[in-house]
Amino acid sequence: MADNRKKAAFRMLFLIATPKLVNKATALFKEGSVPMQYVFHAQGTATSDVMDMLGLDGVDKNILMSMMPKFFADEMLKKLRKKLHLGMPNTGIAFTVLMSGGSGHLVQLIENLEPEEAGKFLDRKDADMTDNEYSMIMAIVNQGYSEDVMNAARPMGASGGTVFHSRRIGSQEAMKFWKISVQEEREVVIILAQKEDKLAIMKEIGQKCGMQSKAQGVVMSLPVDGIVGLD
Numbered sequence: 001m002a003d004n005r006k007k008a009a010f011r012m013l014f015l016i017a018t019p020k021l022v023n024k025a026t027a028l029f030k031e032g033s034v035p036m037q038y039v040f041h042a043q044g045t046a047t048s049d050v051m052d053m054l055g056l057d058g059v060d061k062n063i064l065m066s067m068m069p070k071f072f073a074d075e076m077l078k079k080l081r082k083k084l085h086l087g088m089p090n091t092g093i094a095f096t097v098l099m100s101g102g103s104g105h106l107v108q109l110i111e112n113l114e115p116e117e118a119g120k121f122l123d124r125k126d127a128d129m130t131d132n133e134y135s136m137i138m139a140i141v142n143q144g145y146s147e148d149v150m151n152a153a154r155p156m157g158a159s160g161g162t163v164f165h166s167r168r169i170g171s172q173e174a175m176k177f178w179k180i181s182v183q184e185e186r187e188v189v190i191i192l193a194q195k196e197d198k199l200a201i202m203k204e205i206g207q208k209c210g211m212q213s214k215a216q217g218v219v220m221s222l223p224v225d226g227i228v229g230l231d
Contacts, residue, residue, distance in 0.1 A: 009070035010099035011225055013077070014063060014136075016042070016162050016190070017092025021084050022062035028079055029066060037066045042164040061092070061162055063190075067099060070225070077228050086229035093229030095192065097136055097222040133195035134224040139205050140166070143185040145215035150189065152208035157197030162190045192224065 015025050022039060029037050040063040068076065073096045080086055080094045137158075139149045146163040153161065166186045193201050202219050209215035 011068060011070050011073035011096040012099050013066050013068060013073050013094065013096045014190075015065075015080060015092060015094040016061055016063050017084065017086070017094075018090065019060065019062045021092055022064045024084060025064055025080060028083060029064075029076070032072070032076065032079075034066050034068060034072075034076075037064060039064050040164045042162045044160060044162055063162065063164060070096075074226060077226050081228040091229065093192070093227065095134070095136070095227040095229075096225040098225055134192050134227055135195065135198045135221045136224055137191040137193050137198065137201055137205075137219065137221045139189040139191070139209065139217050139219045140186050141189070141209055141215040141217035143187055145209060145217065146187040146189050148215055149205055149209050149217065150191075152204045153191055153201045156200040156204045158191050158193060158201050160191075164188050164190075192227070192230075193221075 015022060017025070026037060026039070042061045042063050044061050077094055077096065085091055086094060137153075141149055143165070146161075150158065150161055164187070166188050191201065198221060202221060205217065205219050209217040209219075211218065
């Protein structure tokens, strides 16, 4: 089992969509016996012009997050695209990012997702799933500065993002050691960026909303493995 775990390829799947579609996706995940799912309430950050162009009638979003083997994640992306009509107006997007590991119990749970189907899934062609070069940029800033992040990111190529709220739980002693003070209430901005835009977006966010600014932001990126809904 240890050798299999070292070779296993895991993915974190994200669905950013309307609350109604996230509820439908949750039902699909339960049908597939996906063991754990997490839902976050969020808001879209697209401008009104972009919202009109996409046919979106509001900015309320949910983020559904789950962990699964790569072959299962690829298949789930296809199911989400087909069942939720991702890519159509007023729907959402789904994408996967690489996982480098997990706790023993978590790994065991996601390894048990229909392992006998792995070969069949891997043999299928991915013609209906966009193979692209996107990254997920994540900016964590003080509460009230998410729009500053988007104002910095849009001129560099970002068309929109998704915001959800979080709370810092870091060590006060470590914060004092590094001589920094950060608000407990934070906002997390997720932006999907094309490869050629990623560095420029991250650099601009860092300059406008970095630790030396009032936003006291940190910026990171993760490679996107597969994506649907950007047709």
